[in-house]
Amino acid sequence: MLDLFGHYDVVVVGAGVTGVTAAISAGREGARTLLVEGTGFIGGNVTAGRLTKPTGDVDSGLFWEMMSRAADLGGADISLQDAGWGEYRGIFDPEVMLRIMLQMLEEASVEILLHAQVMDAIGSNQVKGIEVLVKSGRKIILADALIDASGDGDVAALSGAQFAVGNPDSGHVQPMSCYLRMMNVETPVLARYIRENPDEFSSVVLPPVQSDNREDYAFRLLASGFTSLIEKARADGKWAFPKNYLTVKTGLLPGEINLNITRFQGDGLDERVLSRAEVELRKQAYEAVDFCKSYLPGFERGALLDVAPKLGIRETRRITGDYILTGDDVKSGRDFADSIGFARAPLDVHEPGGQGGGIVGVEGGYGVPYRCLLPKNIEGLLIAGRCISVDDVAFGSTRNIPVCVLTGEAAGIAGALAARAKVTPRSIDVGEIQASLHRRGIKVRENADASGS
């Protein structure tokens, strides 16, 4: 018989941005909440993975509060920007964001358990808790409501939920990447090159006026492309990355550039592949520094600040829920009676198995049904974030931060309501969740304002 770690109203698995949002959300509803995380990091991809720009718009809810509080500390720019494929709001500093997350978790009285890997789910069709591997051994954690925010849908899969992975025909998933940060880049020189060579870029955001002051570019430069410089390097035998474009964005510090340039194709659920990816992507990151210094304007005196400590895994399981959101739903801006949020995020697909990638804007936005958070035939469990119930096309949009946080906030409310009423999340009246979201100023339906009318 394993030791009991504790029994909580709500247990959230995974302390990425989805899980942090879900835990704060449940805590603010008065639920006794535990946030369980396998590593020592809080924030997952958005802090340890350095994915510091929501692709899409967020202007209400807990994540908006996080970004606003980060901006108050000088750690984010939350102005609305047009990137060509659509609008986004906010680039933030990962360490400032982590500081805000820790503050908000504490304010919501959320207990945090780190270095606790979930190994099993207790109960199959009716999930009662989880088994974790912690430093002192294996322990049981019981929950009135469980939220799987593990990104990979580990808890749902361990509970016997159905799931899909990748393209239905090929099984291919979007590739993994690892961000790197360089320092001491002459940002004004880089900005001038981007301004003068618009044909090389699929997406550009720059301050309206060219400045020679590096500080003026903090959080305000974003560009995807550099195609002719990549071609030149390829001809010189200096570009071996399986990719035909790269993305740069500025951070908080003068001369800080975040680079998305590495790529590794493989199954993020296979431990051998994961280990190879960790090593290979770091090797690519070091080679990327050499490429940047030789070929990118302004990088001549640049230096590597760091390679993101967390591997960026774009795609693994999509858990099958009571409803599977489709690419057509997303593209047509469909609204749903049981919507728990109106998502504004484009379809962002890094070509599975190929070198390309592209972001396709979604006009207006679309509703996310509560049913996408309920794993089919499983009681006691909600799914939130990257692993919600969608098809492979809709996934290109729902994997983005604005949609992950929207599902996290709603799952936190639903979990707290279920625990309070001692019922399973599937039995909750979705109107109650929507009412709580309205009180928080979140628009859940296309034609509803924030007050719900």
Ligand SMILES: Cc1cc2nc3c(=O)[nH]c(=O)nc-3n(C[C@H](O)[C@H](O)[C@H](O)COP(=O)(O)OP(=O)(O)OC[C@H]3O[C@@H](n4cnc5c(N)ncnc54)[C@H](O)[C@@H]3O)c2cc1C
């Ligand atoms: C390279 C890359 C670039 C991206 N760029 C952007 C971008 O520019 N803009 C944008 O909006 N989105 C972007 N995304 C997508 C977005 O960042 C992620 O989909 C999102 O952050 C996922 O958040 P999450 O909290 O659901 O998952 P994660 O951040 O992955 O968090 C999940 C957490 O669960 C933990 N966990 C997993 N399994 C277990 C277990 N069994 N037991 C305990 N803990 C567990 C993990 O350690 C992790 O901390 C990008 C993704 C990648 C990979």
